[in-house]
Amino acid sequence: MTDFEQNIYNSHLKILRTSQNKPFKYRKNFSELEGTEIEVQLRRLATFFAAHKHVKINMFFEAPYKVYSDSHPYYLDYYLTQKAIKAYSLYIKKLKFEDPDSEIQLRFIIDSFNFIKTFCVENNISLLEYCNFSKGITYVFLEHLKLFQVSPYALFNYKNFETNLLRTDKDILYFVLSEEYVNNFYVFRNRYLESKKCKKLSELAFDKIKKTTIIK
Numbered sequence: 001m002t003d004f005e006q007n008i009y010n011s012h013l014k015i016l017r018t019s020q021n022k023p024f025k026y027r028k029n030f031s032e033l034e035g036t037e038i039e040v041q042l043r044r045l046a047t048f049f050a051a052h053k054h055v056k057i058n059m060f061f062e063a064p065y066k067v068y069s070d071s072h073p074y075y076l077d078y079y080l081t082q083k084a085i086k087a088y089s090l091y092i093k094k095l096k097f098e099d100p101d102s103e104i105q106l107r108f109i110i111d112s113f114n115f116i117k118t119f120c121v122e123n124n125i126s127l128l129e130y131c132n133f134s135k136g137i138t139y140v141f142l143e144h145l146k147l148f149q150v151s152p153y154a155l156f157n158y159k160n161f162e163t164n165l166l167r168t169d170k171d172i173l174y175f176v177l178s179e180e181y182v183n184n185f186y187v188f189r190n191r192y193l194e195s196k197k198c199k200k201l202s203e204l205a206f207d208k209i210k211k212t213t214i215i216k
Contacts (some may be wrong), residue, residue, distance in 0.1 A: 001030045005042040008049065008057060009033075009076075015061040016073055041076040048080075054147035055088065063091035092148050096181065100153050100191045100198035109198065112154035113205045115144070127210055131158040139164055142176045152188045153198050157206040162189070 010026045017024035033039050049057060064074045064087040078084055098105050119140075120127050133140050141161070144150040155161040165173070165185065173182045192199055 001034060001039060001042065002046065004050075005039075005046045006030055008042055008045050009038075011057050012061050012076060012079070015058065015065070016075070019065045019071075020073060038076060041080060044080055045076070054149055056148070059091065060084070060088050063087040067091050067094070096148070097184070100188075100195045105151065105153065106197060106201055108151045109154050109202050110205060112150040113209045115149050116154070117209050119144075128158075131155065131161045131164055138168065138172060138176060142168070142173070145181075146176050152185075153192050153195075153202055154205070156189065156192050156199075157202055 006027075009030070013027065014024055033042075049055060049060075061074075061079065064078070064084065067087045067090045074084075095104060095108075116127070116130055120130055123133065125133055131139065131141050141150060141155060142165075145152060145155075170182070192202075
């Protein structure tokens, strides 16, 4: 069993146990699982996550508990179904409209800047060029917003974020981000400006990453 498959198992174990208010500890010895149906399921999940790198593994396992009101446990076999993918999509949609000062949004801001930093290094562009960078006919930040790889509350630090977003054809925006998401842009901005924690954290993270990201 690969390290990646072991990490997937432990991520699922943590969510499964905590969802039932039970203690847990990470499994270290996987020899008992070798040759079992669980190993097959982990191999299939590893293939899925490798093919869809934007999917956040912990959130994928959290999704059904956050979206549905029932309290029954979800085991590995559930996460190999279309229902699990639907639950994840619904969870992501819900999180996009979550209070910017919520714990998950604040954590996502930090994750966003780490993602942007890595992306800029890999594409040999400066941090400040990020919102101007495009592949094809659209800015890459639009795709990253769609895939929940970056938060709009991180991008408000870029002066050209709003300009480039609004200059993009509305039909393209609706196609990439959804009409609901686009039409709530000013709601996001106002929430950001009025936030107690989000704006401050985002600005501090942006300043820090500018100092540590040296490209060109």
